Amino acid sequence: MANRNEIETIIFYVIGDANRQLFVKSGFESVPENKRVAALRGLQDLGWIGHGGFADFGESYSLTKEGRRIASERPETKDFDPKVREHIEALRLVDGESNGGRKDGLKKLIAIECEHGNWDSALINCFELRKLAGKSKDSESTAFSLFHQGQVEVSQNKWDEALESYLDAIEMYMELGDRKGVAVTNKALGVIYGNKGDHSSAIRCFESSLTMARAINDTALAAKAEANLAIIFDLEGKFDESEKASKGAYEYFLQSGDTSSASRIAINLGVLYISKERFQEADELFEKTIDNSRSLENREVLGIALVDAGYCRARMGDASRSLALTDEAVGIFKESHNMNMLALAYRNYGTIELRNMNLHTAFDWYEKSVRAAKASGVEDTFAACCYEYGMGLISTLTDLRLAKRLLKKSSSVYMNIGNSERSRAVNSKLAAI
Numbered sequence: 001m002a003n004r005n006e007i008e009t010i011i012f013y014v015i016g017d018a019n020r021q022l023f024v025k026s027g028f029e030s031v032p033e034n035k036r037v038a039a040l041r042g043l044q045d046l047g048w049i050g051h052g053g054f055a056d057f058g059e060s061y062s063l064t065k066e067g068r069r070i071a072s073e074r075p076e077t078k079d080f081d082p083k084v085r086e087h088i089e090a091l092r093l094v095d096g097e098s099n100g101g102r103k104d105g106l107k108k109l110i111a112i113e114c115e116h117g118n119w120d121s122a123l124i125n126c127f128e129l130r131k132l133a134g135k136s137k138d139s140e141s142t143a144f145s146l147f148h149q150g151q152v153e154v155s156q157n158k159w160d161e162a163l164e165s166y167l168d169a170i171e172m173y174m175e176l177g178d179r180k181g182v183a184v185t186n187k188a189l190g191v192i193y194g195n196k197g198d199h200s201s202a203i204r205c206f207e208s209s210l211t212m213a214r215a216i217n218d219t220a221l222a223a224k225a226e227a228n229l230a231i232i233f234d235l236e237g238k239f240d241e242s243e244k245a246s247k248g249a250y251e252y253f254l255q256s257g258d259t260s261s262a263s264r265i266a267i268n269l270g271v272l273y274i275s276k277e278r279f280q281e282a283d284e285l286f287e288k289t290i291d292n293s294r295s296l297e298n299r300e301v302l303g304i305a306l307v308d309a310g311y312c313r314a315r316m317g318d319a320s321r322s323l324a325l326t327d328e329a330v331g332i333f334k335e336s337h338n339m340n341m342l343a344l345a346y347r348n349y350g351t352i353e354l355r356n357m358n359l360h361t362a363f364d365w366y367e368k369s370v371r372a373a374k375a376s377g378v379e380d381t382f383a384a385c386c387y388e389y390g391m392g393l394i395s396t397l398t399d400l401r402l403a404k405r406l407l408k409k410s411s412s413v414y415m416n417i418g419n420s421e422r423s424r425a426v427n428s429k430l431a432a433i
Contacts, residue, residue, distance in 0.1 A: 002049070002063040006071040010049070010063070013070070013077065014042040014091040035095065042091040042109075043067070045118045046084065047297075083297075087112055094125075103132050103141050110148045115260070117299035119336050123152045143172035147185055154192065155300065157340050157376045163192050180221070183212035187225050194232055195340070197379035197417035202232050220258065223249040227265045234272050235380055237421020242272055263289045263301050267308055274312055282312045290325075303332035307344050314351040322352050340381050343372035347388050354392050366392055370406075383413035387426055400433060 015035075040061065043049040048067035063071060077085060090112065093105025106129040113122035126149040133141035150165035166189050173181030190205030210225035230245035246269040253262035266285045273282035286309035293302035306329035313322035326348040333341040346369035353362035366389035373382040390406030393399050407430045414423040 002061050002067070002071075006063055006068070007049075007061060009071045009074065010043060010067055011039050013048075013088055014039050014046070015095055038094065039091075041121055041124075042087075045109075045113060045116065045121050046087055099132055099136065103129060103138065106132070107141070107144055110145070114148055114151050115300075116297055117155070117303070117332070117336065119152045119155050122148060126152070139172050139176055140178070143169045143176065143178070143181060146172070147181075147188070150188060154188075155336050155338055157195075157338060157378065159192055159196055159377050163189070166192065179212055179216050180218060183209045183216070183218070183221055183225075186212070187221070187228060190228055190232075194228075194235070195378045195380070197413075199232055199236060199418045203229065206232070219252070220256065220261070223252045224261065227268065231268055234268070234275070236418050239272065239276065239421075243269070246272065259292045260296055260298060260301070263292045263296075263298070263305070267301070267305055270312070271308055274308070274315065277315075279312055279316050283309065283316065286312060299332055303329050303338075303341060306332070307341055307348065310348040311344065311351065314348055314355065317355060319352045319355055322348060326352075339372045339376035340378045343369045343376055343378075343381050343385055346372055347385050350388065350392065354396070359396055359398060362392060363389070363398070379413050379417045380419075383410045383417075383419075383422070386410040386413070391429065394429070394433060404430060404433060 040049060047064055048070060050062040050064055077088060080088070086108070090105045090108035093101045094109060096102060096105070106125050110122050110125050110129065113119070113125065126145045129141055130145040132138075133145065146165050146169035150162045150169065153159075153162035153165060166185050170182055170185040170189070173185060186205045186209040190202040190209065193199070193205060194202035206225050206229045210222055210229070213219075213221035213225055226245050227249035230242045230249070233239075233242035233245065246265055250262055250265045250269055253259070253265065266289045270282040270285040270289075273279070273285070286305050289305040290302060290309060293299075293305055306325045310322045310326035310329060313319075313325060326345050330342065330345045333345065346365050350362045350365035350369060353359075353365060366385070369385040370382070370389055373385040376382075386406045387410040390403040390410065393403035393406070407426050411423045411426040411430065414420075414426060
């Protein structure tokens with residue numbers, strides 16, 4: 001556990017007011033409890049204090065390796081990475097006296113936390129921002145809070161709650177005449193509809209976002225909308241259209257230097273390559289995305305890339321690398337309870353064990369993946385996990401009756417969400433049994 005002096009030293013970095021720093025130095029008990037918790041949560045999100053809860057301010061926190069370095073070396077804030085300095089500045093604004101400054105700080109924190117996948121802190125700060133915005137009747141800040149709350153809910157596969165948050169946000173953006181806000185939220189709504197299997201609604205939202213992005217000359221937002229449309233094309237079996245749209249958006253963000261957006265699109269492009277059994281191309285994209293996400297500290301994108309890279313490696317027969325990638329991904333997604341990504345990770349484990357001919361363990365993992373996919377509400381993932389489980393049973397001649405039921409379910413789900421191409425492919429496997 002961290003000692004009192006270490007905590008006392010490191011907490012100075014997120015408390016900007018000199019008087020509050022003196023309070024901490026004279027004793028933790030002098031600092032109002034809400035300020036203690038806010039400061040410690042900020043240190044956790046910076047990765048300087050381990051995530052262990054808020055049981056006791058004094059002696060219940062463990063410093064990370066980076067935290068111990070900072071506590072011992074006491075570097076100047078100017079020596080930190082620019083993104084870390086931005087994070088610290090946001091925390092200090094939130095700790096200030098000005099409501100305007102606190103709102104700005106909360107917005108910065110929420111954006112940073114969503115990017116890093118610190119979903120609990122992001123949600124708490126969304127509620128805090130909404131309380132402040134309500135007092136001053138600040139509709140823009142309220143809409144910002146609702147939009148990012150939707151992002152948190154999406155990360156936890158709470159599709160109906162996210163839908164409500166986004167609809168509330170888009171209504172406020174429309175009242176404000178904020179066309180970019182409307183376009184961004186339409187894109188987010190399209191993602192929800194796509195995951196729920198309502199492709200026509202998803203396409204409508206993405207096309208609306210694309211049209212508005214072009215009207216306001218926001219080329220980056222237009223490229224993102226096109227990349228989202230590419231995902232729907234893939235889900236509907238329109239692979240050539242999907243690849244063309246994804247490549248165009250990917251190249252745009254690479255050229256503009258937006259590696260974060262490029263990484264997200266690279267994942268989708270890699271998944272498309274897997275479906276075409278172009279494993280080497282997919283693996284190169286995933287490995288590059290993993291490296292970029294580590295440098296950007298984007299845990300959500302990192303986790304998705306790890307899962308997909310793990311599956312790609314499993315299909316290539318590289319079980320050890322697949323296992324390492326999948327284990328790391330599970331650690332990320334168990335924290336946010338993302339059942340969709342966990343289902344795909346469990347599918348990886350099943351594929352690995354099947355390759356190693358550990359049949360009982362493989363089928364246990366496949367069954368777990370199907371249950372998790374069902375719980376996530378993501379129809380495409382459910383269909384994919386049913387298919388993988390069924391094909392595993394067929395390849396080992398284990399239980400052809402169950403295999404047929406799984407493949408029929410997979411085919412039916414694919415057909416219901418408009419992916420007739422994959423439905424026909426599954427049916428051809430069924431016919432061959």
